C-alpha cells in the first residue's frame with residue numbers, strides 16, 4: 730500500500746526536521762528553510778503489511794502559500810505542524826486546518842502536531858489547548874520533538890496504522 734502525505738505549517742516549525750528524523754534518523758540545529766517543497770519516500774512494515782509513504786514537505790514561508798494546494802489536493806493525510814514555543818505558529822496551524830476543511834479532499838486524514846516539546850521552558854501553547862482544538866476538528870493530536878526524536882516514529886506509525894484500517 731502506498732499513500733501520499735503532506736506536511737503543512739508555518740516556517741520554522743520543524744516540518745523538514747520531522748521528516749528527516751523519520752526517514753534518515755538525522756537532525757540539524759541549523760536546518761535550512763525549504764524552498765517550494767521537498768519530496769521524501771519511506772517504506773515501513775506495520776503489522777506485517779508494507780506501507781510506502783510518499784511525503785511532500787512544503788515550504789512554510791508565506792510566499793509559497795499559493796503552491797500548497799498542488800500538494801494537499803492529492804494527499805491522503807495532512808500533517809499540520811506548529812511549534813509549542815510560538816503561539817503565532819498555532820494561529821497559523823488553525824488557518825491551515827480551515828483551508829484544508831474548505832479546499833482539501835473530503836476524506837483527508839488530518840493530524841495536528843505540536844513540535845519542539847524539548848523547549849518546554851519556552852512553551853506558549855498548552856497541551857490541552859492543542860488537544861482540544863484537534864478534537865473539535867476531528868484530528869489526531871501528538872506532541873513531538875524532532876530534536877530528541879520523541880514521538881516522531883510514533884507519529885508516522887500511527888498514521889500508517891490508521892490508513893491501513895480505512
Ligand code: GTP
Nearest residue numbers: 741742743744745746758762763789845874875876
Ligand atoms: P520551513 O522549511 O521554512 O517551512 O521550516 P520547517 O518547518 O521545515 O522547519 P525546519 O525543519 O527547517 O526547522 C526550523 C528550525 O527549528 C531549525 O533550526 C531546526 O533545527 C529547529 N527545530 C526543528 N525541530 C525542532 C525541535 O523539535 N526542537 C528544537 N529545539 N528545534 C527544532
